[in-house]
Amino acid sequence: MKLPCFSEAGLKIFSTTAAQRYKLGKDIFLDTHYPIKLRSFNINGAVDVYKEGDLLESLLDTQGIQRGNRLTLLYGAAGSGKSELMAWLDIKLQNLTDRPLLRVARTELNILSIIEQLQHWLTGDFFDETTHSRWQAMRQKPRTFSKLLVLKALEQMIDSDSMINALYYRLLDVVEPHITRVLELNERDYLELIPRETFEELREETALPVDINFEQFRKRLLDEFRKQLLENTDIPTTLQKISENLSSKGKRPILLIDDLVQSINIFATDFLDYFITLDRGEWDVVIGLTPASFETDKRHRELLQRITHLDTIDDRVSKLWLSDQLGEVSYFLSEDNCNEFAYGYLQAFRKMNNLNCENCSALKKCRFLSSENKIILAPFNEATLKRIFRNLPNYKGKVRYFLKYLHDILRDLIRGESIATAFSRYLSPTIAVEADNSALQDVATWYAPIMDNSGEINLDSRLLSFFDLPSDKSTVHIQPLTRNISLSSQYENSDPVLHPSREAISKWLEKEEINRQLLNDLRQGVSGWLRGVYPVEYFHRAGTSKPKSVIRYKRMEMNSSPPIKIQDIDSFDGIKLHRKIGHMAFSFDDLARASRDDARELCYLLSQQAENATLILEGYQYRNAYWKQLEHLISTNLDDFALGVFIITCIANGKPNRLPPGISSEIWMQVDYLYQQILIRTQRRQLFDKRTAKVGFDLFDDFYRLRKNLYDGPKIKEKCEIYDVDYIFELINQIDIEIVDESYKASNLSLSAYILKLKTVISLCEEIKIQSEWKISDDTSQETETILHQLKLGNSVTISEINPAVLEEIRELTPDLHKQIIVRLQLQSLSLNVKGDIETQE
């Protein structure tokens, strides 16, 4: 971008302090001055709005006022416009009245100059040269000067040499750095000769019986300071005398102090003490106050308290605010008028660069960037300026930072930076844009109208012409980053605030680096929506009514299940989310935080987008992959597994009331026999609790039930023609539960824990079957015979306590039984491992 008015010379006008602009000339200052409004807050909570002219008029109006000082306190955060208002009042008062006027700016006058000016008003003389020389001399020897002050103060307060001696060195080290800074005269931070906190710490630390009052000590230091460097000028007395002197001539002096703390630092309380003693003078005083600057020490906090509690009922004291205490809200510069505010500066900028728009060759083009009321804002437009305003930092004066951003962006544009670089260096985009080309995208990002909702818009052809872009490709899709998109009105009145996750999405789409944690809402939104469309994590037959979804693969990554693997961000396995979904990502992000009603609307919206079909297909792929993996891990397909589980559940707990078709009578006979034997051994107690049994029956339904009471009999029959109970036992027994991923679940149990329960039943059944077959020989030992007899009767035997010799004898006698005992021992060991897991999940 290149405009004829582009020259860095004119950038001076965007100076961030009023004082710097004031120096450019009163005319320029007034050309760029934007009328300031102030607020006062009544004790009853009502808010009154004042114009700067009202304040000026009240200062000029001296008719019929009460005797005594009139005090106006201007509150505002740093950079909120206090000095601007003071400078404006200064210019206006100089033109409108011949009353004595002194403005103590924040940076122009030091304490020596101020006191000298007051002295001059009083006596007509300035300080003599020796006073100025003395400041210079003391600046060279601050420690000596500090010693002088401390010793003098202590001498006046303490009677004992030894005590003075002991305290002297402690205090000197504390006081000296402060005095050095005061002597520098150009220090603009808050200054004190000794902060109260430091003094109190010192008093607590020392073992000496110190009984010195801080205020008295500080006063002695200050008195000595005045005596040594300010010709012993006492400020209240001087102010009082000036007032009396001028009053006798019928004149009422005006004092404008830009900032009480920064302008008159160590004498701040002296000034204030005098002026709030309203009856003692005839001064009209306006004092600027930055509340945050009072937070630095305890003494100043007390001072602020005193000011705050000044009685404002009296019409001689008024408190006016230019911004809120933290500087978040300016009471005269807002999103709505920032274009008018900027216009004054842009006009002055052009003027300083010796350019008049009316005669400029670019006038036609620049008019494309005019506001509604036809003011030329080029190279900005209304939307750009609003975006700048929205990006101003919190807790800083809006006015100062608005000017700073205008200056910096304009400077970069003058230096030939692209709009994308110039703006994004200082501002975060408040919208994400999808467009055909990057030039259009950049223009839309910074110049498109402010929109609170996402959508497609056509950029104004005039805007496109300014950037030499073709007007036939003006369509862009915009997604606000500033707040949660809500279809309800819950956010309508909230301030536009950049949302971290929306910003992160925008950066991800632009392939910028981001903190992956900030994309968790996006992941959750995608996984949530997907679960509502497709059973990604559940394994059951398709097309059946109301599946129970017993077998599932439940793995959580970055708070989302199924895991959503964001392109170029995540490395875990999951459903791939590609950048090509574009702005749809914002809707998924919104979904994660949406209310129930909004979520439904968002799900409708997301389901209509062709881009999201890919996610469903990715989900399909994911489900198939983990289905196949499970079948591989258990070395059988889930149809067979479900049938096996059903048969084992029938053996453990008995058959259901309604029998599914297709199961052969031979299998039912085996089931009945084993169930009866188990009942005998467990003294009529079923092996599975109700929940475990339900898991088995539900799993069977997931794969064989077609509709209520309707089963896939032909398929069951086909399988039962091949399988018998032994085959089913083998099918389950061969599963190595240690390799089954814990993310596989059977209802709320881990699948491996559930299979272990099945194996326990099988083990018992096999014992039953073997015991019905073995015979004891004559050579069998008595101990082995007793154990075998107990087992045959179905009595419980503690297997781990069986003597190894007996075990060996059992192995020789009946290898099958031996094998069963070993399996039982292994199961007991495994059950210890999975017990914790079962308890956790249950």
Next chain:
Amino acid sequence: MLFRTVYGAELEVIFNLIKNNNHVSRHDVLDMLVARPEGSTVRKNQNVDDALSFLKSARLIFKEQDLFFVDRQEDKLSFTLRLLEQLRDIERGKIGSEHKLDSLYTYLLNELFIRKNCLFISDVHQSANYLEKIQKLGGLSREKINSWTRVMEFIGVGFRAYGGFLCLYSPELLLQVLENWTDTESTLQHFFEDYLQRFLPWQNSNGSLADSVASSLLFLQDRHRLTLTHLQDSPSKAFFHPHNYKSIRKEGF
């Protein structure tokens, strides 16, 4: 009538039962499908009757002296494709419909989703009854629409989601279509117009490929089950804007 309260899975099981054991009685079907207390027999089940009625309306089974049978017993087409083929023929009047509403079965799919290139409808009942043809036939009840969405989901045409229906042809369904395709490679125009058309609607009102079909075909291409190419010199129509593919070749069959 096709708009019966059916789910889909039972249709396939009953059809295959009849196909594999030609001339099957209703009792046989009940015996092979219905769960019942031990030792008892089942004489009636509405779900089975609905399924039989549906299959009859689809002209997939026939009844002769209380016994059901199928024609084209040797046909290798999967149940899903055979059902779709029948439904499409009924829609286009190639086969006479048993009930005036039967021709609407795949018409609904075409009109609501494919021709409008619409992926998701939150209230299918409302949208269906907004169609002029359906209004003229007296409308479709919510139960009938629910049954329709269940069968469509079973077939693999889409998903019941968020109270509505999301139309996206499943890769499995399209793989069945490809598997049954006797060619290995052809122009897309030929594949769509002369083959896919038999089973499923595919073309939106602009003459382009509907997103419900295109997304899944591209997915299969990514999985190397088919290849789409440009075939620059071919005069046939291009699809998949902006890729503008003209040719399809099946892979791995």
